[in-house]
Amino acid sequence: MKKKLLLLLVALSLVACGDKKSKEETTTETAPVVLEEAVKEEASEMKENVTEKASEMKENVTEEASEMKENVTEKASEMKENVTEEASEMKENVTEKASEMKENVTEEASEMKENVTEKASEMKENVTEEASEMKENVTEKASEMKENVTEEASEMKENVTEEASEMKENVTEEASEMKENVTEEASEMDMKEIVEADAMGESSTTYIVKEGDSLSRIGLRYNVPWTKLVEENGIENPDHIYIGQKIKIPQN
Structure with missing residues (x-):
């Protein structure tokens, strides 16, 4: 850096002390060369400095990132353990609460069952008494x-x-x-x-059959054989004569 500053001062002195011609010649010929070399050296030094700084920063960042990673891992592990413990405690609490609620519900259900059973028994007795009274009244x-x-x-x-x-x-x-x-x-x-x-x-008489008559009775009445009455009247079945039937009675 010091060398660079000296070169710059020399260049400026030459430019300020010469006449216009020499000033123009010096400015046009010497200054650009000096400046170019100074700029190149400065750029090289800056590049090296930047490279060193970048390397240092990279190492620092890597170290910090590693430390942060370790810290995060430790924190995560601690949080995981804490969450696990809290979850375990919550699970135990929930289990206890559930057990208590189950016992309470069981007790209440048992009481309700007993009450319902008593009510049903009372209703059954009342219905039985009413039915008995109704049965007696109906009887x-x-x-x-x-x-x-x-x-x-x-x-x-x-x-x-x-x-x-x-x-x-x-x-x-x-x-x-x-x-x-x-x-x-x-x-x-x-x-x-x-x-x-x-x-x-x-030579014959007509008789009208009445209720209770038969050929044998009619024959006895007129003193004529019933067989002759059958022949005279053409009766097919002597056991079947009807009321109102006309029977011819032949004379003996």
Whole structure:
């Protein structure tokens, strides 16, 4: 640096002390050479200084980065241990809280279950008592209704029996009277037919079958064999004659 400053002072002295011509020649010929060499030396020295400074800074930065890395690693390790410990403590606390809550919930559930069981038992007893009372009331009502219905049915049965007996007696009397009248009329008609047939000289009489008649009875009545009645009337089955059927009675 000192050499550089001296060269610069010499150059300036030459420029200041010479005349214009020598000044112009010196300025144009010597100054640029001196300045160029000075600049080159200065640049070289600055480059070396910068290189040294950069190298030193690089080493310092590397060392600081290494130290910082170590510090960060240590801090991270410490934080990790702290976080692990805190997490472990929190886990233990949560586990304890959960256990306590579980016990509390279990106790409350047990109490609720007992209360519900008691309530259900009370309700069951009340329902059973009410059902028993209702059953007794229904049984009493049914018994009363049964007695009333039985009495009414008995009265109705007696009334119906009496009415049926009266109707039966009336019908029996009317039927007996009608039967007597019909029998008398039939007898009169038969006798009349016989008399008319005898008067007219006919060889047969017509008889109308009535309820309860049979060929054997009709034959006995007119003193004619029932086989002759079958032949005379062309009857296929002597056991089947009907009411209102006309039977010809031949004369003997």
